[in-house]
Amino acid sequence: MSLNDGKDDDTVIEECIEELEELVMSLDRYPPAAVAVAMGTYLEGLLGALLDERQCTAAEVRELLREIERGALQLKPEPLQRER
Numbered sequence: 001m002s003l004n005d006g007k008d009d010d011t012v013i014e015e016c017i018e019e020l021e022e023l024v025m026s027l028d029r030y031p032p033a034a035v036a037v038a039m040g041t042y043l044e045g046l047l048g049a050l051l052d053e054r055q056c057t058a059a060e061v062r063e064l065l066r067e068i069e070r071g072a073l074q075l076k077p078e079p080l081q082r083e084r
Contacts, residue, residue: 024039047061047064
């Protein structure tokens, strides 16, 4: 997924991560599982909106979700499979 805003993608992502970290830390009154479920719900909506606006493809969403899963579970990358 390309960010296309003129800044270096890595810089934009790092800045966004820092802001999200501050926000998530402010949610410390909620159990971590509740925050994770709420974030998952929000991410679902955000990715759906990006798809609706044609800012990314379904394949890009699937790859992002695979990367999240690998990171969360510390899995080795699987070979890419063709979409059906």
